[in-house]
Amino acid sequence: MKILIVDDFSTMRRIIKNLLKDLGFTNTHEADDGSTGLPMLKTGDFDFLITDWNMPGMTGIDLLRAVRADEALSHTPVLMVTAEAKREQIVAAAQAGVNGYVVKPFTAQALKEKIEKIFERVDAS
Amino acid sequence: MADSKSGGHLEDIQDSIREHTKSLVESVEAGDFTSAIQHVQNLSDVRDQSLYREIGRLTRGLHDSIKNFEIAISDKDADPDADESKMADASDRLDYVIQSTNNAANKTMDLVEETIPVVDDLKSEAAELSVEWGKLLRREMEVSEFRQLYKKIDVFLKKVDGSSNTMSSNLSNILLAQDYQDLTGQVIQKVIKLVKGVENDLVDLVKMAGLVERISGIENTQEVTDTADVLLAEGPIVDAEEREDVVTSQDEVDDLLSSLGF
Structure with missing residues (x-):
């Protein structure tokens, strides 16, 4: 399972990376915004994308839309982990095809639940 | 700030108007129209003078507000050696x-x-x-x-x-x-204090500018348009309890998503 973590704050990437390690996912890679993350996704054969929303350069919602618009990437599961908490934003992310939405600050338990739920669905389909 | 002064001005002006009007009526009643026209002229002068005085007062106030604002955003006036604002x-x-x-x-x-x-x-x-x-x-x-x-x-x-x-x-x-x-x-805390100070100065500045516009008859036709994009990233919501448009917990996110069929 190869996972890309996109967040502009290295500390947040590190926290997510550590939590993923606890869940048994050790093959994690990092990018600091959508414009560096997207080329990695296109060439890196990633199985899962975890992205923040608010980032300089390309935001998470734009990255999500770009992923869904790209034929090769369109089926990659995407989990949004963000401080953005407006209902309209969550609805927009859902409409853009997000697979899960975790609001910061989050607990290890919440992140674990969402990731497991996403994989259950991916496995079922 | 200049309101107490303008009260005094206002009384002076009202006294002059009252005086000139009284003289005007007296002149008209006495049939002395040359004198009456002179009183009309005097009334007009009072109006002009009060207008000029008011514009002068507001301009000074505006100038002070601008100066305060500049001091807040730039420390150079207070300390010429400071290389930073x-x-x-x-x-x-x-x-x-x-x-x-x-x-x-x-x-x-x-x-x-x-x-x-x-x-x-x-x-x-x-x-x-x-x-x-x-x-x-x-x-x-x-x-x-x-x-x-x-x-x-x-x-x-x-x-x-x-x-x-x-x-x-x-x-x-x-x-x-x-x-x-x-x-x-x-x-x-220091930065918050500075921001609050700048905000107050800015509010003063806007108020003074508004008064100058009003008294000098400048109409500001530019409308304030609300172009806020709801999808624009806002960062952490600090007043979530007072807002209706945001979720306050992961449970609310989950409820919202499940209502959308997730």
Whole structure:
């Protein structure tokens, strides 16, 4: 399972990376915004994308839309982990095809639940 | 600020108008129209003078507000040697906050990452020893095995001692790494004070500009348009309890998503 973590704050990437390690996912890679993350996704054969929303350069919602618009990437599961908490934003992310939405600050338990739920669905389909 | 003064001006003006009107009526009644026209002229002068005086007062007020605002955003007036404005200083201070919280977070994570394997190691060795200890308690242990266990326990106890020291020192250092809260708190308070000061000066400035516009008859036809994009990233919501358009917990996110068929 190869996972890309996109967040502009290295500390947040590190926290997510550590939590993923606890869940048994050790093959994690990092990018600091959508414009560096997207080329990695296109060439890196990633199985899962975890992205923040608010980032300089390309935001998470734009990255999500770009992923869904790209034929090769369109089926990659995407989990949004963000401080953005407006209902309209969550609805927009859902409409853009997000697979899960975790609001910061989050607990290890919440992140674990969402990731497991996403994989259950991916496995079922 | 100039309202108390304008009260005095207003009374003077009203007195002059009253006086000139009285004279005007008297002149008209007496049939002295030359004098009456003179009084009309006087009335008009009073109006012009009061208008000029009011514009002058407002212009001075506006000027003061602009000066205050400039002092707030630039420290150069107060200290000619200062090579930075207060605003630039404030952003440096906030950079310092980002830097120190970043350092503290990384230092804490370094220490946690260093401690976790130490704990895991102790845990697995203790589990192993516990199995052998159980054998001993159930008297299922050979003498040769017991000799090995004897040595293992000695090694383990020494290890526990060393590991405990490591963990205890790491925990103290994690505690110490939280000292940024005090320092960044002070810095942020200073910046908040500056921002509030600038905001007040700016409000004064806008008020004065509005008064000048009104008295001088300038109409500002530019409409304030609300172009806020709801999808624009806002960052952490600090007043979630007072807002209707945001969620306040992960449960609400989950409810919203499930209502959309997730």
